[in-house]
Every structure is written in C-alpha cells, then in structure tokens.
Amino acid sequence: MELQDFPLPPHETLPTMYDLPSELPGEPGLPDEFHRLQADLLSQTCRPANWPLDQVFTACDLNLYYDPHHPRWYKRPDWFVTLGVSRAARQEILRWSYVIWQEGRSPSIVMELLSPGTEAEDLGQTLREINQPPTKWEVYEQFLRIPYYVVYDRYHNQLRVFRLEGFRYRELELPQPRHWLEDMGLGLGLWQGRFQGTEGLWLRWYDQDNHWLPTDAEQTEQERQRAEQEHQRAEQEHQRAEQERQRAERLAEQLRQLGGDPDRL
Structure with missing residues (x-):
C-alpha cells in the first residue's frame, strides 16, 4: 500500500x-x-x-x-x-x-x-x-x-x-x-x-x-564454528607444509650422503 x-x-x-x-x-x-x-x-x-x-x-x-x-x-x-x-x-x-x-x-x-x-x-x-x-x-x-x-x-x-x-x-x-x-x-x-x-x-x-x-545467538555460534573450522584447516595445511619440508630435507640429506648435490636438482 x-x-x-x-x-x-x-x-x-x-x-x-x-x-x-x-x-x-x-x-x-x-x-x-x-x-x-x-x-x-x-x-x-x-x-x-x-x-x-x-x-x-x-x-x-x-x-x-x-x-x-x-x-x-x-x-x-x-x-x-x-x-x-x-x-x-x-x-x-x-x-x-x-x-x-x-x-x-x-x-x-x-x-x-x-x-x-x-x-x-x-x-x-x-x-x-x-x-x-x-x-x-x-x-x-x-x-x-x-x-x-x-x-x-x-x-x-x-x-x-x-x-x-x-x-x-x-x-x-x-x-x-x-x-x-x-x-x-x-x-x-x-x-x-x-x-x-x-x-x-x-x-x-x-x-x-x-x-x-538462525537467531542472533545461532548465527554467532555458526560464525564461531566456521572460524574454528577455518583455523583447523589452516593448521592442517601448516602441518602438511611442515611435513613436506621435513621430507624434502631428509631426501636432500640422503642425496648428499650418496655424493649428490641437491641444490643442482
């Protein structure tokens, strides 16, 4: 109207x-x-x-x-x-x-x-x-x-x-x-x-x-859970990246022990 x-x-x-x-x-x-x-x-x-x-x-x-x-x-x-x-x-x-x-x-x-x-x-x-x-x-x-x-x-x-x-x-x-x-x-x-x-x-x-x-309280809780999930995903990505770095270092050390130069690969 x-x-x-x-x-x-x-x-x-x-x-x-x-x-x-x-x-x-x-x-x-x-x-x-x-x-x-x-x-x-x-x-x-x-x-x-x-x-x-x-x-x-x-x-x-x-x-x-x-x-x-x-x-x-x-x-x-x-x-x-x-x-x-x-x-x-x-x-x-x-x-x-x-x-x-x-x-x-x-x-x-x-x-x-x-x-x-x-x-x-x-x-x-x-x-x-x-x-x-x-x-x-x-x-x-x-x-x-x-x-x-x-x-x-x-x-x-x-x-x-x-x-x-x-x-x-x-x-x-x-x-x-x-x-x-x-x-x-x-x-x-x-x-x-x-x-x-x-x-x-x-x-x-x-x-x-x-x-x-959602109510205001439910929306706040949903946003908190999303933020927590994002934090967990970021932490998992960081852990995977750290594992890959450590694995690369081990392979490089093994290559050096065999007389190779990992920096030239």
Missing part, C-alpha cells in the same frame, strides 16, 4: 509520531513475557531473500496510525514487518510509532498472538460500535489492505493465515502448520525448540530449503 492511497486533507497539517501518543496505560492486551519473546524470535529470523535487511522494518507493540482523516486513531499489532522501509540508522531517530502518512507504506504482514482479552477482536468477531474507530480486523483488511494477516493461538498450538483476496481476507488451508510467502522469499511455521532458555512451540521463519533461519 503506497502513500498515494491515503489522500491527505487539503490545507491541514497532520501530526507526526512526536505529536501522537506511543502508549496508553491500562490498554487491554499489553504484552506479557511470551509476547516479548515471540516477537523477538520473529524479528531475529525475518530475513527475506528478496530484500536487503536495511529495507526490512520489524516492530512489536508499536502504535500503528493508519487514517490521516482521523490522525488519533491507531491499532497496536503484536508484530508486523514492512518491506521497503528503512530501519533507523541512529538511536535518536528510532520510531515512537508507525505513522502511515509519514512512512508511505503499509505493513506487508501483521501478526496477532491470541490472548483471552483480545481473541474476539483478533479474529474479527467484534462489530464496530457507533461513532467508534473501526475494529482491528477492518483496519488490516479494508483500510490498510495488508496482504497477510497471521494469528497464532499458543494455548491450542494453532496457526492461522489469512490472505487478502480482493477486498476480503480468506483463511488458507494449512496441511502443515507452515506457509510459504513467495513475494517475501520466506516461509512461516511452528518450530519446537528452545529460545532464550525457554522451551516451547514458536512462530519462526524458514528459507526456501525448509531450513529454519
């Missing part, structure tokens, strides 16, 4: 992320420990094959302002990624919120991690109240037209993927709890494993070869 899809009101100065609240005390569905860990795992392993990493913006529990006609309306996705938007290169420009009319691009995929207090809204089972902002489902589907909407219910180990087709989300049939997103060059699935010391069933990204993409 591009910026031109959000026509700005004429002669009106819209608020920036510095003018809009970035949090609301007492808001239902604020992140717990699982939300933080799961979002961290998604961000660490989100490495689309078709995009440079500096053009892959991921966020969790960040206010998403979506309507320039109602600039105070927002939703707060558990996690989302936007392709084609730069990450902050310096700490002082880290985003307070994600403001559509500033960024010029809607998220490529948005995810909600079900909790009892937000389940009905996350699954589009609530209706918009009179004179109230649209529901979360309506914003993702009709306002921002986000291509993919993912819902994960950790209480029942259920992954649900909705794809925008026309003007409505259609739930995809998943023979296995995973789905390949061709335009991102990434797959998303459920992975059983230990992340940051906690064993569980987690949402995680995988590559075209069905390999789980």
Whole structure:
C-alpha cells in the first residue's frame, strides 16, 4: 500500500509520531513475557531473500496510525514487518510509532498472538460500535489492505493465515502448520525448540530449503564454528607444509650422503 492511497486533507497539517501518543496505560492486551519473546524470535529470523535487511522494518507493540482523516486513531499489532522501509540508522531517530502518512507504506504482514482479552477482536468477531474507530480486523483488511494477516493461538498450538483476496481476507488451508510467502522469499511455521532458555512451540521463519533461519545467538555460534573450522584447516595445511619440508630435507640429506648435490636438482 503506497502513500498515494491515503489522500491527505487539503490545507491541514497532520501530526507526526512526536505529536501522537506511543502508549496508553491500562490498554487491554499489553504484552506479557511470551509476547516479548515471540516477537523477538520473529524479528531475529525475518530475513527475506528478496530484500536487503536495511529495507526490512520489524516492530512489536508499536502504535500503528493508519487514517490521516482521523490522525488519533491507531491499532497496536503484536508484530508486523514492512518491506521497503528503512530501519533507523541512529538511536535518536528510532520510531515512537508507525505513522502511515509519514512512512508511505503499509505493513506487508501483521501478526496477532491470541490472548483471552483480545481473541474476539483478533479474529474479527467484534462489530464496530457507533461513532467508534473501526475494529482491528477492518483496519488490516479494508483500510490498510495488508496482504497477510497471521494469528497464532499458543494455548491450542494453532496457526492461522489469512490472505487478502480482493477486498476480503480468506483463511488458507494449512496441511502443515507452515506457509510459504513467495513475494517475501520466506516461509512461516511452528518450530519446537528452545529460545532464550525457554522451551516451547514458536512462530519462526524458514528459507526456501525448509531450513529454519538462525537467531542472533545461532548465527554467532555458526560464525564461531566456521572460524574454528577455518583455523583447523589452516593448521592442517601448516602441518602438511611442515611435513613436506621435513621430507624434502631428509631426501636432500640422503642425496648428499650418496655424493649428490641437491641444490643442482
């Protein structure tokens, strides 16, 4: 979704992320420990094959302002990624919120991690109240037209993927709890494993070869192992070179004992 899809009101100065609240005390569905860990795992392993990493913006529990006609309306996705938007290169420009009319691009995929207090809204089972902002489902589907909407219910180990087709989300049939997103060059699935010391069933990204993409810690360990292997190969090469040198010296000494001159060979 591009910026031109959000026509700005004429002669009106819209608020920036510095003018809009970035949090609301007492808001239902604020992140717990699982939300933080799961979002961290998604961000660490989100490495689309078709995009440079500096053009892959991921966020969790960040206010998403979506309507320039109602600039105070927002939703707060558990996690989302936007392709084609730069990450902050310096700490002082880290985003307070994600403001559509500033960024010029809607998220490529948005995810909600079900909790009892937000389940009905996350699954589009609530209706918009009179004179109230649209529901979360309506914003993702009709306002921002986000291509993919993912819902994960950790209480029942259920992954649900909705794809925008026309003007409505259609739930995809998943023979296995995973789905390949061709335009991102990434797959998303459920992975059983230990992340940051906690064993569980987690949402995680995988590559075209069905390999789980590494976390930061795993990538560091892989690089350490590669460096160790390179060191071992270099040491083996040095040992082979030393063995060849010693062998050459022995042959030269044998030749001298026979009256020959190895330097003339």
